[in-house]
Amino acid sequence: MDFNELLTGSLQQALGPTAVVYCLAAIGLNIHFGYTGLLNFGQAGFMMVAGYAMVTMSTIWGQSLWLGVLVGVILTVILALMLGVPTLRLRADYLAIVTIAAAEIIRQVISAAKFSDDLGGQDGLTGFIKPFRKMNPFDEPVGIDGVVMWSPNDFWVMTVGWLLVVAACLITWLLMRSPWGRVLKSIREDEDAVRSLGKNVYAYKMQSLIIGGLFGALAGFVVALRSATVGPSFFATDVTFFAYTVLLIGGAARVLGPVAGAVIFWFLITVLDIAFGQMTAGADPIIPASIMDSTQASLMRLIFMGLGLMLLMIYRPQGIFGDRRELAIDGR
Amino acid sequence: MDAEQEVTGRTPGVDVEASRRALAGIEPTPGVAKPDPILVADSVTRTFGGLTAVDVAHLEVQRGVITALIGPNGAGKTTLFNLLTGFDRPDTGTWSFNGTSLGRKPAYKVARMGMVRTFQLTKVLSKLTVIENMRVGATAQRGESLLAAMVAPLWRSQEKANTDRADNLLERFLLAEKREDFAGSLSGGQRKLLEMARSLMTDPELVMLDEPMAGVNPALKQSLLGHVKSLRDEGRTVLFVEHDMDMVRDISDWVVVMAQGKVVAEGPPDTVMADPAVVDAYLGAHHDAELTFEEEEKILAEAEAEIQKEAQGHE
Numbered sequence: 001m002d003f004n005e006l007l008t009g010s011l012q013q014a015l016g017p018t019a020v021v022y023c024l025a026a027i028g029l030n031i032h033f034g035y036t037g038l039l040n041f042g043q044a045g046f047m048m049v050a051g052y053a054m055v056t057m058s059t060i061w062g063q064s065l066w067l068g069v070l071v072g073v074i075l076t077v078i079l080a081l082m083l084g085v086p087t088l089r090l091r092a093d094y095l096a097i098v099t100i101a102a103a104e105i106i107r108q109v110i111s112a113a114k115f116s117d118d119l120g121g122q123d124g125l126t127g128f129i130k131p132f133r134k135m136n137p138f139d140e141p142v143g144i145d146g147v148v149m150w151s152p153n154d155f156w157v158m159t160v161g162w163l164l165v166v167a168a169c170l171i172t173w174l175l176m177r178s179p180w181g182r183v184l185k186s187i188r189e190d191e192d193a194v195r196s197l198g199k200n201v202y203a204y205k206m207q208s209l210i211i212g213g214l215f216g217a218l219a220g221f222v223v224a225l226r227s228a229t230v231g232p233s234f235f236a237t238d239v240t241f242f243a244y245t246v247l248l249i250g251g252a253a254r255v256l257g258p259v260a261g262a263v264i265f266w267f268l269i270t271v272l273d274i275a276f277g278q279m280t281a282g283a284d285p286i287i288p289a290s291i292m293d294s295t296q297a298s299l300m301r302l303i304f305m306g307l308g309l310m311l312l313m314i315y316r317p318q319g320i321f322g323d324r325r326e327l328a329i330d331g332r
Numbered sequence: 333m334d335a336e337q338e339v340t341g342r343t344p345g346v347d348v349e350a351s352r353r354a355l356a357g358i359e360p361t362p363g364v365a366k367p368d369p370i371l372v373a374d375s376v377t378r379t380f381g382g383l384t385a386v387d388v389a390h391l392e393v394q395r396g397v398i399t400a401l402i403g404p405n406g407a408g409k410t411t412l413f414n415l416l417t418g419f420d421r422p423d424t425g426t427w428s429f430n431g432t433s434l435g436r437k438p439a440y441k442v443a444r445m446g447m448v449r450t451f452q453l454t455k456v457l458s459k460l461t462v463i464e465n466m467r468v469g470a471t472a473q474r475g476e477s478l479l480a481a482m483v484a485p486l487w488r489s490q491e492k493a494n495t496d497r498a499d500n501l502l503e504r505f506l507l508a509e510k511r512e513d514f515a516g517s518l519s520g521g522q523r524k525l526l527e528m529a530r531s532l533m534t535d536p537e538l539v540m541l542d543e544p545m546a547g548v549n550p551a552l553k554q555s556l557l558g559h560v561k562s563l564r565d566e567g568r569t570v571l572f573v574e575h576d577m578d579m580v581r582d583i584s585d586w587v588v589v590m591a592q593g594k595v596v597a598e599g600p601p602d603t604v605m606a607d608p609a610v611v612d613a614y615l616g617a618h619h620d621a622e623l624t625f626e627e628e629e630k631i632l633a634e635a636e637a638e639i640q641k642e643a644q645g646h647e
Contacts, residue, residue, distance in 0.1 A: 171482070179473045179491065180481035186457045186468045192419065193455035193527075197469050198443035198534055199476070207478050 001278050001286070009274050011148040014267035017226035020161030021047075021219045022265065025243035026250070026258035027168045028215030033244075034252035035176060036208040037188030039096035042083070043216045043243055045103030048235035049075050050217030051224045052110060052119070058128035060118055065131055069221060076217040080210040088205045095209075103237065111232035124231025132156075132225055154226075161222045165259060168215050173255045175211075184208055185253070219243075245309055251319025260320050268308070272301035348564060351396035352585050360599025360607075363390035370395040370538055370569050371416065371447070376425030377593075378408075378415055385411045386422070387593040393538075398560065398570040400580045400601070403590035404614055409573045410452055412590070413542055417449045418442040429538065444471060446537035452546065452573070454523040456530075458516030462507055465515045465526060466498035467491070469533025498533060505529040505559060521552040528559060539563055541572035545579055557583055581605065589613060 013019065025043050032038040050072035057068030083102055087094040109115070111122050119125065136156040143149035150158065175181050183204050186194045195201050224230045242265070250261025276297035279286040287297070312319070354367040369392035378386040386408040393399050401409050414420035416427055418439035427434050429447050443449075457465050473494070474480050475487030502508045505525045510518060515526060524544055531539060544560065545553055553576075561583055563570050574580050580587060580601060587604040589597040591613035597604055604610055 174482040174484075175478075178481035178484070179467070179475035179487060180478055182460070182464060182468055183476055185460060185464075189457035189459055190455045192439075192451070193457060194468065195419070195439045196417070196443055196449050196451070196455075197530070198440050198448070198471050199468075200438075200440050211478075 001275070006271060006274050006278070008148050010267045010270040012150065013270040014263045015148075015158065016150065016266070017154055017157040017161055017222065019262045019266040020158060020165060021222050021226065022243055022246045023165050023258050023262035024161070024168060024219035024222060025216055025239070026246040026261060027165070027172060028212040028219070029240075029243055029247050030252060030254075030258050031172065031184075031208055031212035031215065034247065034254070034257070035181065035188060036184045036205060036212075037092065038088075038205060038209060038212075039092050040099045040209070040212065041096050041237075041240055042099030042101075042103030043213075043219075044235040044237060044239040045099065045106045046076055046079060046213040046216035047220030047223060047239065048103070048106055048110065048230075048232075049079050049220070051220035051230045051235070052125075054221055055125050055128050055224050055230045056119070058131075059125050065128065068128075072217055072221065073214060076213050077210055080213040081206070084206045084209045088202055088209065100237065100240075103235070103240065107232050107235055120231070122232060124229050124234075126229040129225070129228040153228075157222065157226050160225070164218050164222070168218065169255055169259065176255065180204075188253075245305070248309065248319055249312060251322035254319070254321040257319055257321045264320070265305075269301050269305055272304050273298065276300045348396050348567065351394060355394055355397060355586055355600070358599075360597070360603050362595045362598055364392070364598065366392040366394040368395045369393060371427070371429055371571070373412075373416065373427035374425060376412070376415055376422045376427055378411055378420065378422045384593050386415060388412060388425075388590075388595055391588065391595055393569065393571055394586060395569050396564070396567065397585035398564050398572070398583055399586045399588060400584035401571060401573045401588050401590065402575070402577075402580055403596075406592075407590040407613075408593040409590055410542055411593075413449060413540055413573065417447065417540065419449075443534060443536075446535070447540065448531045448534050448536035448538070449540040450524075450527045450531055450542055450544065452542040454520070454527050456515040456518065456523045456526055458514060460515055461512050462502065462510045462515055462518070462526060463495065463498060463512065465530055466502065466533055467494055469530040470494040470497070471534050494533070501529045501532055504562075506555065521548040521556075524548055524556065525552075525559070528556075532563075536568065538569045538571065541570065543573050543575065545574060545576050553579070577605070 025047060028046070029040060029043055032040040053072035053075045054065060054068030057063040057071050058065055079102075083095070083098055087098050110119050113121055115121070116123075133153060133156070136152060138152040138155050141149045141151055142155040176184075183194065183199050186199075187201055187204055191201050220235075223234050227234065246261040246265045247258055248261070249264055250257030250259065276287075276292075277294065280289070280292055280294040280297040292300075316322075351368065358364055358366065371391075371393040373388055373391045375390070376386060376388045377384065401412070403409050411420065415422045415425075416434070418434065418437050418441070421436070429442070429445055432445065434442055434445075437445075457468065460468070473487065474490055475484075480486045499508070499511070502511060505528065507522065507525055507529065510522065515523070518526060524547075528539075528541065528544065541560070544556060548556060557579060560570060560572065564585075572584075584601055587598060587601050588595055589604060589607075589610045596613055597607045597610050599607070
């Protein structure tokens with residue numbers, strides 16, 4: 001086995017643009033689920049609306065990406081309001097149902113053949129990336145020689161992306177140490193108790209949904225910048241579930257949980273991917289073809305990830321950064 | 333003492349003795365008018381399917397005293413609590429607090445007006461520490477608005493004042509040692525104490541306690557009794573639901589009895605507990621007579637006649 005490739009490839013992914021995307025999405029879910037107890041299963045929908053808004057402002061209307069970002073933010077807020085107004089007065093399950101459905105509706109509509117002239121259908125949209133790449137200060141590959149390297153474009157996305165992550169973490173930290181964050185955590189514990197103390201629970205849940213959705217929007221922007229394209233396949237439901245996995249690995253309701261979670265998640269999944277790839281490749285593979293061929297091997301990472309998630313939930317349900325004491329309490 | 337004076341900011345002018353004296357001359361009949369009612373309810377009804385859970389024609393709660401709400405299980409006491417505090421909506425009726433109508437007011441607005449409740453099944457915020465539980469209770473916090481939240485200097489001084497107030501209350505409710513523990517690690521009785529203390533953080537005028545003694549050990553019960561009395565002594569009005577008759581007799585100034593959704597009696601504790609209507613509601617009409625064979629036959633015959641009559645009525 002080529003351990004150098006294993007390490008290089010895994011580090012590249014663990015710190016690369018994709019990890020940034022899932023980190024931002026998970027920071028949003030952390031606000032929703034970790035702090036407020038809202039079950040948002042449609043984070044991919046928020047990402048998609050924002051990503052497409054930014055790109056279409058450029059491809060259809062010929063506006064700048066900055067304006068696209070602004071429109072994306074506004075549309076994300078509108079989406080959060082549309083999802084929240086009917087469901088946030090109801091039990092938590094309803095938001096989960098509505099968000100997962102809404103995310104799929106958005107994806108199906110955007111990929112519909114009827115709109116493919118403007119929205120590109122299944123192929124998605126390209127041709128907006130130039131202004132972003134023009135700002136790129138890096139003109140040769142960056143990294144540590146012999147350990148890990150990124151292309152100039154990737155490294156530029158990473159720079160912008162990790163700066164966004166820092167900003168998002170800072171905002172989360174500022175909010176969650178404040179009385180506002182305390183109300184959110186209280187809502188997670190018991191809505192009625194908070195209501196009986198004179199807090200407008202509905203308004204707080206709405207604010208939480210919007211802010212978490214906006215972090216999702218940042219993830220959507222980075223998706224588009226990373227790939228220099230947007231397409232419906234980037235925003236399938238498994239994006240949301242991977243983001244939840246990232247959040248749970250790092251530890252919910254911890255500011256840095258999503259960051260650690262994203263890095264670990266992408267490191268492990270790439271290690272598994274490359275390792276199984278190598279073990280089944282070549283004329284005389286380590287794992288004989290009678291047991292597993294290389295197509296089957298590519299699925300092994302998901303199987304192991306699922307197994308790992310189960311073990312995590314059983315033996316360390318609080319995640320990496322979580323507080324064991326909190327879980328010792330079962331108040332309900 | 334300083335702390336208590338600070339706590340009672342909202343209710344300075346209530347003369348407890350005068351309020352209690354005022355109750356002395358009142359006719360103990362259901363729905364009787366009080367000289368200075370803080371809470372008035374009129375024809376409040378709530379049905380769940382075919383069951384009328386609450387059907388209160390008229391009820392007034394006197395300011396500055398402790399009023400007990402008693403009644404057998406399923407009498408509608410907790411449902412009435414939920415209706416009055418905005419946690420549930422009645423089918424009909426009007427009710428007002430300090431003269432302001434509360435119809436269709438959401439629960440959080442009711443609480444802000446100074447009418448705060450606790451719950452039968454205690455609702456502490458398990459994964460927050462005791463002191464954080466208390467801080468949540470404070471009203472009008474600047475740091476609870478989204479934009480101000482991110483700028484700590486805007487709310488830090490207020491937070492400190494609230495924390496001092498919370499510490500005083502914890503001291504008073506014997507929870508100071510538990511300050512940094514998670515609320516979920518407290519015992520049942522301590523949770524009741526915490527919930528009561530937390531409700532005081534809102535500086536309420538009317539405190540509504542739903543079974544404050546349920547599941548509390550006898551030693552703690554005594555101190556809880558003292559706390560409820562101290563609420564009255566600092567000028568708050570207390571309305572509480574309770575099954576423990578000793579407690580009701582001990583601390584309440586006025587007792588309201590509910591049965592099958594209606595107010596069946598009210599009056600001073602001693603009068604009410606001697607009231608045959610109350611005894612019937614609690615224990616059934618034949619509780620104190622030993623059942624002889626003839627009587628048993630008679631009751632059975634009566635019951636059968638009734639069943640037959642109903643059966644005929646249905647045909």
